[in-house]
Amino acid sequence: MSKHHLGRGGDDGGNKVMLDIPVNETVTLADLTHDPYPIYKQMRAQTPVVRVAQTNRIFVTTAEHTKWIKENPDIFSSDDPMTPMKPAFQAHTLMRKDGAEHRAERMAMQPSFSPKVIRSDWAALYEKIVNEYVSRLPRGETVDLFSELCGPVAARILAHMLGLEDATDEEMQRWSQRLIDGAGNFGRDPQLFEASDAANVEMNALFEKIAQRHQSEPNNSAFSVMLRAKNPIPLSQMYANIKIAIGGGINEPRDALATIVYGLLTNPDQLEEVKRQEAWMDAFEEGIRWVAPIQVSGRRTTQEIQIGDVVVPKAETVMTIQASANRDEAIFDDGESFNVFREKHPHQSFGSGPHHCAGAQIARRTLGHIMLPLLFDRFPNMQLRNPEDVVWSGFGFRGPLNLPIYLD
């Protein structure tokens, strides 16, 4: 095992100093949802591994630990039988599986997301979609870019990639939200599961309707690729995979785009320099480092294990906080601020290990190569007149809830 097993607080001579897990009694989910960053900063400095009593979960906040946990799935499993993800998806999905089973399901879908297929099939389509949606925006007034552009474009692009062109933007976004609300339904509110059940009925009906077409008119969409595989995975798992992508493939790019646009408009010097250097990819990477769209990933311990100075028992849920890792002082100078031109270091916004984001390259291409340059080319004088009106929110998933932009 790695050096972590000895822990940085232990001495290698065998006299390990192991401490009980400190408990934070005060932090609430509401605090974290409102603004987690000062809390994480304090945790990194004082209690980098801590039980947050109000959530009964162990928070791990340094970059070194979060990366190590995700890269050691034998000790830190994704398989958590208790998550509400199962009822929400009506399936045990790949996100919550480990080992060979996980790989088989993931690789069934991966070809649709490969750079080759992005170049051959999706790039031109994306450009067309982005053009169309950007052209549709009104001029001379203030528009909520978040709801008028970020959400719908992410939905339309994903619909094509998954082979669900028949679904409307509105349907895609509604399904996504209901799946997410259901999967996050730790309070087991029956209404939220009723809503996700209804969405499942609608999605299943669509999948059944179009399956035949994807067999007879093959393309590179995820559904078509999975149906035509040499050794296809069961149909029920194809459905579950597509739903995972609907749940994960809309909100993150949407939130990422809104975050990056906010970062650039509130830092006009950087925006000018980004335009001059065409440093859109750097702006993309910095935006998702600064505010990771998925802030937290949960894992379950399969054995007792030392993390840093403390020993964590078996069968505990540890929350690896990539949002915090991305601002860790050990790696980033002044990580709290948005700075496209900072010294380059890898961030953890796409996770690491076996569950590393399947859509990372897609997100980079669509947002970094296509969307950002096109948007700022069309609206070179976009203004965020009242940045204080932007509301940020979220613990598990985070981004602005609105983005009132004046378009010239």
Next chain:
Amino acid sequence: MVSITFIQPDGAAQTVQATLGDSVMQTALNNNIEGIFAECGGAMMCATCHCYIDDKWAEKTGDKSDGEDDMLDCAETEVTDASRLTCQIKVTDALDGLVVRLPSELA
């Protein structure tokens, strides 16, 4: 000690010392070799640790892992018969002198 030479697409070469049991990917990261990102940390899930191994070393670096070809198909850079994922090559004594060529970025 085992030495490994990394060659960039522009020909720039850098020879480093590798630790037995590490992967070639880890060796690259430890030495800040440009072009090896290894975003998934060696789980064979990202193909951002892609390299080329010439024929004369291919036997010593061994067979590809199960599923390595599928993942290579998802590489951002050009894949050839010489393509390998550096996270799937373990450093052994037999690899002393290994030459690893790095791919150039496609537009």
